[in-house]
Amino acid sequence: MDHEVALKNQAVERYFLGEMKPEEREAFEEHFFQCESCSEDVQATSAFLDNARSVLKEGRNWAQPAREKRPWFRPSFAFASVAALCLIFIGYQNMTVIPALKAPQALTAGVILDGATRSALPALHERQALHFQMPWDRRGPAFVELRSGSKVLSSGSVAEPLPHQPLDVYFPGTLKPGRYRVEARPLDDGQPIDNDFEVIP
Numbered sequence: 001m002d003h004e005v006a007l008k009n010q011a012v013e014r015y016f017l018g019e020m021k022p023e024e025r026e027a028f029e030e031h032f033f034q035c036e037s038c039s040e041d042v043q044a045t046s047a048f049l050d051n052a053r054s055v056l057k058e059g060r061n062w063a064q065p066a067r068e069k070r071p072w073f074r075p076s077f078a079f080a081s082v083a084a085l086c087l088i089f090i091g092y093q094n095m096t097v098i099p100a101l102k103a104p105q106a107l108t109a110g111v112i113l114d115g116a117t118r119s120a121l122p123a124l125h126e127r128q129a130l131h132f133q134m135p136w137d138r139r140g141p142a143f144v145e146l147r148s149g150s151k152v153l154s155s156g157s158v159a160e161p162l163p164h165q166p167l168d169v170y171f172p173g174t175l176k177p178g179r180y181r182v183e184a185r186p187l188d189d190g191q192p193i194d195n196d197f198e199v200i201p
Contacts, residue, residue, distance in 0.1 A: 001027040003035050012041045016049065112166070113182060113195035122197045126177055129170070134184055134195060136160075136167035142184045146171050153180075157187060175199045 001011070001024075011028045014020050020028065032038040111122045113134045124130070136142065144167075145155040154171050161167050167184060177199050185192035 001031040003031070003038065006031055006035070006038055012038065012045055015042070016045055111197060113197060121179070122195075123200050124175075124197060126199050126201055127174055130173065130175065132169045132182055132195070132197075133166040134169065134182070134193065136165075136184070136193075138186045138190065141187055142167055143187050144169050145183045147181045147183060148175075148178065158184070177201050 006012070006028065011020075011031075015025065015028055028038075032042050111124055111132050113122060113132050130146070139160070141160045142158045143155070144158050146153045153175075154173075158167060158169050169182065169184070179196060179198045182195045182197065183192045184195075
């Protein structure tokens with residue numbers, strides 16, 4: 001048997017599975033004693049099978065309570081532990097986190113940004129929520145950006161307000177003291193409305 005035939009016939013696998021006829025087995029044994037590549041494959045497969053047998057044997061020993069050396073490692077105990085942790089986490093979410101998210105929350109009144117009609121810049125304290133109300137006489141939703149100079153800090157679309165109502169914009173987080181700008185424009189890329197404000201300590 002040459003190396004090409006051994007590869008094509010998957011000789012190593014068939015040798016260990018006992019699927020070879022006696023004459024084919026003898027031919028392959030003669031071959032792998034002369035072929036370095038097949039010899040390495042046979043040694044590696046033999047080592048793998050030995051390790052697998054020892055692991056399975058240890059697994060059978062763990063399954064017998066009288067001989068157990070590590071009862072905490074039983075698969076049923078591991079599964080039960082994971083299941084218990086999942087149930088605790090789900091219970092915590094359902095009893096604490098989710099009700100807190102659904103509960104009413106105090107939100108500092110929004111700052112009204114009306115552009116050029118104000119003589120002084122509107123101001124927010126640095127720990128105050130970034131909640132703004134802007135006049136909006138355009139149709140449809142708005143694309144809003146929060147800027148510091150030329151850098152965009154946050155952006156996204158905001159739903160169209162009801163008729164005669166201001167555009168209500170909320171940015172998550174807080175800002176350090178300084179000067180900022182909120183730009184709002186229609187989603188069809190119309191002329192933006194710019195509003196500057198400052199954050200004070």
